Amino acid sequence: MFVEFLFYCRDRPGTFDLRMSLGEDHWAFMDQYADGMIARGPTFTTDGTVVTGSLHIVDLPDAEAARSFAYDEPNYRAGVYEDDVLIRRWRNVLGRTMWEYAGERPDHERFLILAHGTSPEAPSLDAYAERLIAYGPLLAEDGETPRGLAVLAELPDRAAAEKMMADGPYDRVEIHAWTFGGRR
Structure with a gap:
């Protein structure tokens, strides 16, 4: 497994x-x-x-x-x-890889969002469903204890990423400009 x-x-x-x-x-x-x-x-x-x-x-x-x-x-x-x-x-909530993301928009930017904290509650990302490349909880080594949330999203700009995470119960949120990687 x-x-x-x-x-x-x-x-x-x-x-x-x-x-x-x-x-x-x-x-x-x-x-x-x-x-x-x-x-x-x-x-x-x-x-x-x-x-x-x-x-x-x-x-x-x-x-x-x-x-x-x-x-x-x-x-x-x-x-x-x-x-x-x-x-x-990590738990792959969407059950897909980044290569299976079909919502690419050239006028949007991609972000890695790391939200750190121990609350089991996560904000609802339903309003952003079409813009989520991948997301899931960050977990401790035991696979159960919450340590935050990781989100890969394609959004209009950084302000949209900040808004998406604004109501979360996290101690700290990092928003990084990100792009798909790997062999060309």
């Missing part, structure tokens, strides 16, 4: 050239996980000019495989990412 895990790795400042030099190594590593990949891609500054991190959501056998995925990855090993990789169990 496989388990869904979400990984968010933050880039260290000044590592863009190193990241670019490791592109093929990174993709070759990710190719090993292609069958279980649910979503992936880089995050950017709000103006979209600087890469700030990487998101991966993957089905893996267990927590040990998740640690290997995070810490054996070439960018992590070379020092592109900060040491504190976010690793959370």
Whole structure:
């Protein structure tokens, strides 16, 4: 039985050239996980000019495989990412991958939203159903204890992302510009 895990790795400042030099190594590593990949891609500054991190959501056998995925990855090993990789169990509420998202709108932006907190209550995202690429709860390693919510959404702008999360019971919400990643 496989388990869904979400990984968010933050880039260290000044590592863009190193990241670019490791592109093929990174993709070759990710190719090993292609069958279980649910979503992936880089995050950017709000103006979209600087890469700030990487998101991966993957089905893996267990927590040990998740640690290997995070810490054996070439960018992590070379020092592109900060040491504190976010690793959370995750539940794929929509049951699809990002490649199955059919609502693409060229006039919209894509976002990774990480809402951190321990409340089991989540805001209703029904009003945004057509704009959700993937979403689900962030969970502790036990797969049950709430740790927040992760949302991949395509919205008109950052203000729409902020509005979508405004009424949530979260301690902290991060909104990152994001795009689909992987081999071209």
